[in-house]
Amino acid sequence: MDQTKEPLLVVKGLKKHFPFKKGMFSKETGYVRAVDGVDFTVYRGETLGIVGESGCGKSTTGQMILQLLEPTEGEIWFEGRNLSTLGKAEVRTLRQHLQMIFQDPYSSLNPRMRVEEIVAEPLRVHGTHKGSELKEKVVELLRLVGLDAHHMSRHPHEFSGGQRQRIGIARALALNPSLIVCDEPVSALDVSIQSQVLNLLKKLQKELKLTYIFIAHGLPAVKHISDRIAVMYLGKIVELAERDELFANPRHPYTEALLSAVPIPDPTQRKERIVLQGDLPNPANPPSGCHFHTRCPYVQDVCRQTAPTLTEGTAGHFVSCHFPLGQS
Structure with a gap:
């Protein structure tokens, strides 16, 4: 993706924390950190894929972009306007340019x-x-x-x-619309129909000059339609890169594990499947340091203590990891 293209959407420090309550008087006892600090840019005419396990916050991110949910923190800039500063009438008018295709x-x-x-x-x-x-x-x-x-x-x-x-x-x-958020639009369809819908979306994008955010938990669909891909884990983006770069050179251990689960069409080739140990942590009580350290096969002491930041390595390839894969 040519980074000199015009930014259509800019997301800065986006968070969504849902309070949960207990007891007779419904006292707030904590928060579910559904989205916990997300930054990315979507360029006009591209498709940004967002992929991750169920519960990682990708759909919540899409709903906040469309103003269906109010962010706890952060800014969403669309066509140079900060959506959080707009009144109801202005948001209603803006909704003509922001639309959604739902999962079911x-x-x-x-x-x-x-x-x-x-x-x-x-x-x-x-x-x-x-x-x-x-x-x-x-x-x-x-x-x-x-x-x-x-x-x-x-x-x-x-x-x-x-x-x-x-x-x-x-x-x-x-x-x-200028931007369409596609929230897992093919996950409820038969496999034979999924490719037809994906090809239709690509055709419409070319004809109508559309911009997509394509949310999915399956990498094959994301690879088919996306220009760039953001990988989310427990409310954070852990890796962001152009599609071919991400598939060829994954830098984060979580991305590596996701790619190892993608089937290879050639039956003569075999690859080692990376099975992550343990379940996805509770977003109401995320692990200290790097959120992925409880399941990471390469974990070290610093990972348990200090949260990494999303940092650009090679041009356009961002990773949130203290010890990125392939780093000498």
């Missing part, structure tokens, strides 16, 4: 609404189209995602999972 195509569509109503809803809410223009726009959007006009009168239960996700994509495109 079954629960994200209202079963009582016809497809025409689902896709037209953003246009009605923002008052951009009315009457015959509204219907023509819905037909255009459906054709853009591979559906036809006769699908407008049907309800979501009459479609397959892949078709429902296409309806969700059409709805996300309705207001001509």
Whole structure:
């Protein structure tokens, strides 16, 4: 990715801590650190993949970017504007440029609404189209995602999972957004359908000059669509690099373990699987020092005591580790 490109989104020190309560009087006794200090930039026209285990904070990050959740700390700058300083009316207007494709195509569509109503809803809410223009726009959007006009009168239960996700994509495109957060958009689909949806997203990105944040827990899907990839672990980004660089030269032990689990299509080749010991720590009580030290096969004393910072090594390759892999 050409780093001279124009930044569309800049995230600085982003945190989201959810309080939990106990006792008769619901006294706050601690916080779940879902996102615990995240920094990254998304450049116009690129796809930034965010990958990690369930519970690492990647979906929460996406929801904060869309202002669906209020950050505990940090700043989100979109097109040069700090979203935390905007009023409700300004955020409502800005939402035309920030959209989301949800993970579950079954629960994200209202079963009582016809497809025409689902896709037209953003246009009605923002008052951009009315009457015959509204219907023509819905037909255009459906054709853009591979559906036809006769699908407008049907309800979501009459479609397959892949078709429902296409309806969700059409709805996300309705207001001509600049940035779309794709929150695991293919994880609920059959493997045979996943590649079709990924190819559709890539085609739409090229035609409409879209920018994506693509959230997933599976590396193959992220590799297929992303220009750069951020790896998250327990609320923090532990590695960030261009796609090919990350797959060829992982610098963080967690990334190394994730890549070791990706199947190789050639049956004559074998690679050693790295099995991480233990479970993901509790985000309400994260380990001291490096959050990954309880499962890291290369842990040393400093890792238990001091948290590493996300530091750039080779150009554009950032890693949060005291002893990055491949370092002489």
